[in-house]
Amino acid sequence: MSPRRAAALRDGEDRSLREHLIATAERMISEGGTAGLTVRGIAREAGVADGVLYNHFSDKEELLAHAMRAHVRSVERGLSPLPDPGTGEVAENLRAYITYGLALHHGILPAMAGLIGRPEVLARFAEANEPGEDWRDRLVGYLRAERALGRLAPDARVEAAAAMIVGVCHEAVLSLLFHGTAPEPDVDALAAAVLDGVGLRS
Template sequence: MRPMSPRKAAALPDGGSLRDHLIATAERVIAERGTVGLTVRAIAREASVADGVLYNHFADKEELLAHALTAHVRKVEQGLGTLPEPGTGTVEANLEAYVAYGLAMHRAILPAFTGFFSQPKVLARFAELGGPGEDWRDRLAGYLRAERDLGRLPRGARTDAAARIMVGFCHEVVISALFDERAPTEPAPEAVDDLVAVVLRGVAG
């Protein structure tokens, strides 16, 4: 029996490219099964292509996995809705919305990163794919700077430091729950209130 052509086996819908098909397949595997023990062979099987076909479209496995991880993060973000715009609502309520978004995002994506902690090349490629201003941290810092420019935050507000505090809060809550099943997966409402108060008024406020 003649072996099936890898390109023919991919059966791409709507004339899509095989490269995109491979990224979409890898993203789906990550979403459904996580990344622990994920192999290029498993992705090839899911995509109905021969193992070597992947290397016709990617320089190495790290490139494919980084693109798939990026696609996974983008898909998660699309399901989280929009973030408040500068100058709308109140700064307090908007920052609470940013925290809620950050917590939900990290809960959804951090499990996918755990399988790559031992593969720094994948994480480095992932970092290279993100443009400045695209991720939640950049948008949070940009929001704070915009509110400062609008006069809704003090002229001397240290917005980058404030953003780091909020990012660190989200990381601490989600990572604690990821590695300790006894840790709460949601912070108490007063904890978020206190966080926003410290960001806006300082630790002595």
């Protein structure tokens, strides 16, 4: 272990310096958002020299993208588990997915607000995503699985249904961000509207 790494990590800490830097930036984002976050501030909080960050990341944007990804995962750990396909009632499960999506978007809004004018960070954030791990991907996967199980119509346009739900979640947080207030979406009505389009026909 290098002296620089030894000084930055606590005794017994089982993670790399790169992971330490991501965790430090994620904690700072969680506590104060992304606005005004600097390389110097992250380095100081992590206990390393400013230049050390560039030994592990190509630039500040890459570090922030990974830290934002870690922040999203942290918010998700505080939410209720999503239901599995084939369990419970489809309508109830869909409401759970919508409720989860709204809570997730509200949870990450303070951090995302500081990145509205930073498209390069948002692009890196999207690139850092593993296919299938985002809430939207899981929603689409859930709907596809229910269709395959015959609990939705065989010609159900699940991607369009998912886009509809994601759009409502985005509208809620963007209205709050730009107007300071947002109407609370009617989860039951949205789930019913989606199922009217993809439900089984009698």
